[in-house]
Structures are given as C-alpha cells and as structure tokens.
Amino acid sequence: MAKFINKATEIRCDSKGNPFAFLFNKKWFRVNHVLEIWKDTGTWWDGEPEKTFFRVETTGGSLYELYTDDTGGRWFLYRIYD
C-alpha cells in the first residue's frame, strides 16, 4: 500500500543531484539506495513543469517517493510505501 503525501519537503542532495537525506515529520531520513529515477512532463499544455521522481530506500528499509520540478529546486515528498 502507498500513502499519497505530495507535500513540500527539505532535502539534501549529492553532487549528482540525487537526494541522500530528506525531512519528514520533523525527522531526517537518510537515503540508502536510489532505486528508480523517472521523469514526467505532466500536463505541459497547461504549463505544468517537468518533474523528476526518485524512489528511494531509507536506511530503515522503508520506501519513499520524492520529486523535484524544474522551477527552482523545490522538492516534495510524493508517496510513502508501507
């Protein structure tokens, strides 16, 4: 099961721009593995910017999905997997 969150979050990235830690519920989670990266142009005809999604596994073994869009470095926590 996945829980839809879609809220802005704070994030730390490595030199390649991949997330290695993010803040959720006032607590920092460290990224153990980036499992997948994908991009979604969304509804470009409505002016929606392209988003880059990251499915990550934290050190605790949980799965999260984060994304950033190309409007200036904002990051969002998208989903949490049980």
Add this chain to the structure above:
Amino acid sequence: MSFVHLHIHSPFSFLDGAGRIEEMVAAAADMDMPALALTDHNNLCAAVHFNKLALKAGIKPITGVELTLEDGSHLTLLAKNPLGYSNLCRIITTAHLGSPRTAPRARYETLSSCNEGLIALSGCRRGKIPGLILDGKYSAAEESAVGLVNVFGKDNFFIELHNDFLPGNRSLNRSLAELAGRLGLETAAANNVHYTGKEQFKIHDLLTCIRTLTRLDDIHPERRLNAENYLKTAGEMKEIFCDYPRAVANTLMIGEMCEPALAAGDRLFPAFTDLPPGETAAGFLRYLTFEGAGQRYRCLTQNIISRLEHELDIICRLGFEDYFLLVWDAVNFARREKIRYAGRGSAADSAVAYCLYITEVDSIARGLLFERFMSLERAQKPDIDIDFDSRYRDRVSAYLYRKYGSDRVATVCTYNTFRARSAFRDLAKAMDFPIGEIDRLAKRLPYIHSDQIDLAVERFPELRESGIDAPRFRELLGCCAAVSGFPRFIGTHLGGIVISRQPLASVVPLQEATKGVVVTQYDKEFIEDLGLIKLDLLSLRTMAAIEDAALTIRETVSEFDYDAIPMNDSATFEMINKGETAGVFQLESPAQRSLQSRFKASGIEDIIASVALIRPGPIKGNMVEPFIARRQGQEPVTYLHPKLKPILEKTYGVVLFQEQVIEIATVIAGFTPGEADRLRRVMTHARSHREMADIGAEFIRKAVANGTGSEIAETIFSYIMGYASYGFCEAHAAAFATTAYRTAYMIRHYPAHFFAALLSHQPMGFYDPNTLCVEARRRGVTVLPPDINLSGSYFTVENNSLRISLRQIKGVKENTLERILTARKDGPFTSFEDFLCRTTVDKDVLVNMISCGGFDNLHPSRRQLIWAVSTAAIPTAISGSACSTTTGPTTAGSLAGLTTAGSITGAMAALPDIPDFTSREKFNMEYEMLGIDIHRHYMSYLRSRLDSRGVVSSRNLRKAKEGSLITTAGLPIRPHRPPTRTGKVAAFFSLEDEFGLTDVTVFEKTYQKYGALLFTKPVPPLQVSGILQHRGNGFSIIARRIAKLAP
C-alpha cells in the same frame, strides 16, 4: 568517446516521429557521430533520403527498421550490407502483405529464412524480452533471447538497453544486463529517439494524440511520459549509461559492423522477353522503329534515317532498348484493345518514340532535339509518361502485371503530407478546440504548406476576418508550422508503375495502400535513385471524352478520324483567337482564354507556346507580356547576352521551356551535364529555397568565370529563379498542344458531341457541368432534360442537342442505372406505374428523378408523383417485383412482403387535385438534383431587375466602351489566386450569366477589401463594378467594388 544512435524514428514512422531527418543528420554531424541508424516502424520509406543526407554529412547511414512481430512485440533490425537490406525488404513486405487490412506483423519463421546480413537488437519496452521481464517472466525472456540468438547468431544479436527515464528502467536494465551475461550476449545502449531536441516533445505528443485519436487531456498508453527520447549527445548517453559502459562502446562496434546497404544505381529494369527467335533487343527495336517510320513518314528521307539511327545508337549505348520495347509493348496492347492514349513529357522529343506510336508529336518536323530527352553525357534514365482513356488505364497496367509477374510489378507510392488544412484540423482536434470552430477555420485555409499560415493571414483577408490570428491560436499555428510536410500516410501514385528484373520485394519493401493496391514504400524520386525505372501510365478523362465524342461523331459523319484532324483549320483558329475555349483541353482557364484573345494563334507552334506560357514559371518570371509583344512585332527581340540568341531565338528571346534553362546553364555557366541535371531537378521538384540559392551562387560564380558580367549573370539567374518549379518542357507542351488543338476542332465543328462527352466524364477540366452547359447553349446546342425513356447512362446527342444522362441525377448509382436500362430493353416505360412494375429504385432516388423532370413525359405533375411516392406504404424502396405479389425479394434496396408498386398504383388512383410546382420551383429542384440549369440560367430570372438597375449582361459588355466604369453580375466561377510576377496577391474569377462568362481581375488593393467575399464558401452571386478592358478580341473587368448581388 563517441556514440552511435542505433534506434531512431523519423516522421516516416507516421505520426510517431517529430524530428526531421535533415535536422537529425545535421545534429549527429555536429556531435561527430560516425554513424546513425534509422529504424522507422515497419518501413524503409525514408531510407534513400536518409542515406543521401548522411553520406553528404560524412556519417555512415545504417538502414534499419523497428519491426512489429506476430505477437505484437517490437524488434530492432539493422542491415549490415546489401544482402541484409534485401532481407529487410523481404521481411517488411511479408509483414505487410501477410497481414492485409491490419497492422503489419512479421512472422518468426520469416526472420529465420531472411536472417542473413542482419543485426538484431532486442528492442524497446515493447520488445518481447523486455516485455517478459517487466511481467516478471524471466525464464520466458531467456527462452525468447535464445530463440533470437538461434535466428541471428550470437554475434549479431544484442540486448538493447534504454534509459529514457521511465519508471522501472533501472531494474529492467539490471535484469536485461544479467540475462545478457548469463547467455554470453553483448548489450547495446539506445535512446529510442523520436525527435531531435527535447523541445520537440510536445509536437511528438500531439502527433501521438492524432495517431491514437485522443485529446491532450486523455490518457493513452501510447503517449510518452517524458521528453527524454531526443537525440542525446555521446556525453549524455555515456552519463545515463554510466553503469553499462560496454553497452555504449558496443554501439560503435555495431556501427563498424554495418556498411551502407543501399545498392543504388544498379540497373534493375527487366529484359524484354518476347523477342523473335535469334533477335536481340536492339535489333528488334530497330526493326519496329523503321517499320513505324515507314507508316508515319511514308517516304524515309536521309534526314529521317540519320535521326532515327542517331537516337537508336544513344538508346542502345545507354542500355535502354529493353525499356523502349516494354513501353512499346504497353502502347501496342492499348492500340490492339483500341484504348485511346497519348504520350506526354519529354519523350515527345524522340522520333523513335513517335515511330513506336508512343507519342503523337513528330519531333523531326518540329525540330525538337532528342538530346533534351536522352543524352550520352547526362546518361539519366528516360522518363516516359502516357495518358490513357481513364476508363481503361487499369487494363493496361493489368496487362503489365500479367506479363511481367505480379511479384515484379508494383505501383509507386506517394506520401500524403501535412498541409495547412490537415495540420490545422488534426492538431486543433488534439488540442480540444471546438469541432465547429475547427471546421469553420479549416475550410478557410487555402492549399498551402502548414508553415505558411502566418504568411497567408497577412495576405488573405478571408483569413484575417475568420479570427484565426487570435492569440489563442498562436500555439496551434506554431505546431502546424512544426509538422509542415510530415507524412501522414502512404498513398498510391496516380500512374507510376515500377517493373523490376528481380522480384521487387528484394529491392524495395512493398505494402498495401487503400483499395488493396500493392505499392512500393519509396516514392517516384527514391525509386529512381535505386536504379528502378518508373513508367507513368496516367488516367486522363479527356482521353475518354475524346474517344466518346469521336465515336458519336462517326455515327453521323462516318469518315471522321480524330487522328487525321486537319491541323490548319481556319475556323478552329478563329474560335481560339476569340478566346472561346471553355471546354478545350489546356486552353480553357481565364488566363488562357484571355491570352488566346490577344495572341492571334495561327498554327500549332502558337498553341504549343500558349500551353507553355500560362504556367506559374513563365508568369512569375514575367515572360508572358514580352512574349506576346515580341511575337506580334510590337517590341524588339533582344538578348541579355549574345550566347543566349541561339537558345532563345525560337521563343523571341524569352525563356519558355525547361530545356532552354538547361541550355542556358550549360552555355553561360559551363555547367556539366550532371550540374545541369541537378538544376533541372531543383527546378522541377520545387525544392527548398536554400537549395535554389546554393545552385544560384554556383551558377553566378561559374558564369562570371566563363566571362559573363556578374550583373548579367545575376539577371539571367533571376529569370531561372522566377521560372523554377512550374515550367513545361517543349516536347510536353507540344504533346499537350496537339490534344488541345484537336479538342478545339471538335468543339468548333461538333459542339453537341464534344460537350456531351465532356459532361459524361466529369469531373475534369476547369468548369463544372452547369458552366459547360451554358457554353454549349451559347454555341447553339440545346440542353435536354433527363427522360426516363430517352436518357442513357451517359449524356447523349440528339441531332444538335445533348440529353442529360440518368447518371447525372443525384443519388443514381451504377446498380440503379443497370436495372433501369435492363428493364428498358423490353420497351419504353409506358407510365409511371409501368416503370415501378419493371424495375426497383430506392425511394429517395425516385423522388430525385421525379423532381428533375425524369418522368415529365409519362405524367403531367411532378408534385402528384412525389405525393404518390411519399404517401405509399414503402419505407425505403420501390420494388417492381412486388407489382403482382405481396412477397417480394429480400435483396438490398427492396423490401419483402410490401405492397410497393401496388400501393403506388392505389395512391395514383386517388391523387389529390393539387397544383404542380411553379416553373421557378422546378428550376430550383432541377438544379439541386442535376447541378445544371436545364432550360434557363439562374441569372435570367433576375435580368429585368438587373437591367433596370443598369447592371450590364456579359452579352452587352462587349459593346461597352473601353475604360468605362460598368457594373455587371453573375455567378462567380473558380475564384483563384495564382502566383504573380510581383508577388502581390491578385485574384481572378469569371462571372457567369445566361450569355456566357466575363473574366474579372481583382488587384491587391481591391482584393484586400473584398477578397473575403470571394473565398469564403459558399460564394454567393456577385455584383462587380469595375473598369472594362478590351484586350485583343476579348474583354475583362478590373474590379473596383464587389458585393453580394442584392435580390
């Protein structure tokens, strides 16, 4: 480190590719890529073009395809060499022809039998192996990989890795790499390229919407999630495949493994097989030529013999004797079968073609040079085009299929491309604009390229008034421009047939176009590049009309022979000189009629010049007026350069024919035959401005080096530029002029016969049936209404009258006609009830037949008949077989168990005493059903009111004073905006009234004011005020004001 893209789609993936091939190749060259593979879906349409561009850019072209297999999965195939190319052709052909009327599907067994010379990549996500992995079926994926290894060999099969940032990519690539490792296979990185730059993604997305019939807001699995399928640099590819460096390196290795595979330029034309025993093709051609020469010339002078020997020598030295024999064979079949035809094009330069009865132009008598058709220096392939009677053209092509084998003959394809209207419609629909608005605006768009809409809005008032330039359409129009010229689907060339020495499927991929016609995947240009020769067997309705007219004329004048029409008939030239040429082949447009009324043609040479003059090339090149003035001695004949005199003397110093342009290039700029031929191609194929500019710079440079002043060289080339793309070659003009003159002769001497034939074979020519009937009436021919007992399938002649055919009635189809004519063989219908008893006609069609007077001779009241039909118990059809029984047939068009004719008879017996329609009502009904005013013209009803308002009829205009401001009115005929010398917009149309046509010219200023009225359909009857201009024997009006005709 470099990289080779091995999986690229061009626009020839038909709505699944948004990057122009030129852009892709240029971008790859900029990225220093050593090779590039084009892999469109199930076709090689772009292969020839891609090869040429890539080689020019210094890139090795790899011919490939993304094939759809029988299970729907995709497989990428690349040709390593010509054998691989040949196998690709076979595989694609089998995939298409083995799946008629459905999407192409290649069978695995075909891959096994055509595996040589090919490299296979496991494909995109829709490949069998990636698909099975995504489904979690790892062992099945491995089995599938082993199967493909067995087909192509381990060295020729690669696991294709993509990293186009789709969910699951990382794990998929991991699994694919593991599979490759287990089986000892190599991997290859690819990006499934569908466009050149990331910014073109939205165009690709829109094309996908068009392909999948969806709108942008709809969800469809074919639509891509992101914009990553662009032509990435080697650096980008290396970065996204940093975990698989070997997959990147292998693309270079694969590039090395492939060599250019298209074996262009090979002689693939078949040998002529019906040679007499012991005879060679050259010997037989010589025999046939001289046999024909004996018939054509009767007395063979030394001049004729030398010319024929010279031509035969060149034909045989270039190796085209079999080609000539094949064309002779085709026309000989037509002659045996009495199928009328006429050769056109530059073949008319050949006396051999004349002696073989391929053309009707005596090139020796006309002084036409054979070298303009074929020469040892140019050594280009001959191009012979023949017009056949439109009804029987397919019989000629069927003969060739039978003779050479259906595996060696195919029709050449055409590519239907996006133009303004189609791009606007399709893209607007995808972008969810309201359908009504799309339709309204699309109808206003002229026939232009879709990247010219902005320009058209500036120039054409009807577009500005339409609101198409509103801000909300900006993005849409930008997208229209982006897809300009992209192919939408494959179509069938009107006449191009290709015949091959070897089975065609090994030379060019074949597929089915509409109506099941098997076509090549290359169009006529690419076919020739491959070494195949196209034969144009065109279908010309004029030939059918000539044949019909000749037949009916012979019924009254038995000695009439179309081919022996005297070429110096003064009455015919007198008619032509009055500009009374509506209905005459090639001479009937307003521009031609206007030219003829000033030109004073006195021989066939003048008709040849006329045919060549009214073409966009000479018009844009400002050659029409100087030609007329010089021809009539009103202006001295001058030449820009003394070297031009021998070339242009025949045409009074004016560039009129394509051949003259070639000669100018050769003489002034010292172009080699190859360069001159390139110039011809640039000119005749309306290539890009850039290509024209390039060759122009070359012309000027070489001309200056050859001793011509730069200013003069520039002026000479400006003539060539103006002329480009739409000029005739002299031989072609001569061939057309012969037909033009002969049709003029028939109209002059046998108007009823020729107009009946013209009307029978519509649509053709410039005018619709009503205008042709006005013209026939003007010539004293009576137009008779359709009559159920007297009308035939086609228009017929009764004394000096023409009878409207039953086919002309709205809704009358072939089967209805057949039933009526078959029933009529037993005797004429004696009453309306008798007609119903003896035949079966759809109810709506029956009403149409009554409405236009088809039963007027059987019953006095149309209204009563329509009442009877409408009130009888017959839902959709009237069945004669129900006349005496209540259990009728159950075939389509008739209804079982209904009292049909019986019920009509009942209704007829109790007809109410209602008055018939008024004559005006009948007039309207007749026009609606026939498209023809039978008894009188629409304008005649308004004449007394128009007279009282001072509106002048076309008959009285001739008497009006030159330069006077007059007002006239009529039905607007064919408004059009041909290209002009100045580049300004000028519109032309004719106003038709009961006395004939008045030509109207609308110059830019007036056009900008009133143009919307002319080009917004439906165009209403118009009232035009303007200055009367007498030109030669004709007159026209320069419009000042145009308005809807007030009732």
